[in-house]
Amino acid sequence: MAKGLFINRDQLERVINANCTLKLIELKKKEQGFYRYHVEKEDKEFSIDVYYTKKKGTTVLATCENGQELEQAIINSIEYKEVKNGYFSVKVSENLFRSLVEWLKQLPGVSVSEPEDKGNNGIIYRIITDYGDSYV
Known part of the structure; x- marks a missing residue:
């Protein structure tokens, strides 16, 4: 499971399509931002669960080997892995x-x-x- 990923839906779906064939996106629980992505790779169908949180973090949960490979590809595609919310002030011209x-x-x-x-x-x-x- 990969939690708190800073990846949006478009980016996630691009990574999925680059690694597999996206068959179906199923909304499981709207109130939890829970979607199931049904994909196919090398004639094997599997799914990954994705949770979009209110704090803009994305959680990906894979339950099979192909799903874990896809999960790792998603993690590797993220440019900003350590982005945090924050506030700062500075004195400049x-x-x-x-x-x-x-x-x-x-x-x-x-x-x-x-x-x-x-x-x-x-x-x-x-x-x-x-x-x-x-x-x-």
Whole structure:
């Protein structure tokens, strides 16, 4: 079992399709974000269970050898294995900060919110990525 993976549905399905033939995606329990992916590889059909959590982490559970190989391929495909939620503050020049915000806006899979003035706490930008996936 691989827990807390930062991979979204599109990325996961690309990895599955690159390693196997995806036959069916079955929603098992919507309230848990639980899906079963039915796949075929080398004329053998098997499934892997995938849980998309509210915190944007993805859990993959494989129960057979082919499923474990696919699970490892999914893990190996993840670019950001140690991404954590976090908050930080730093004192930089206004020009440097604006350049950083513009650079972040250009990155694929990254969105930057409009600035939110928090008075004495400064101006807040929320940076959201598609590194994980969640259910609503």
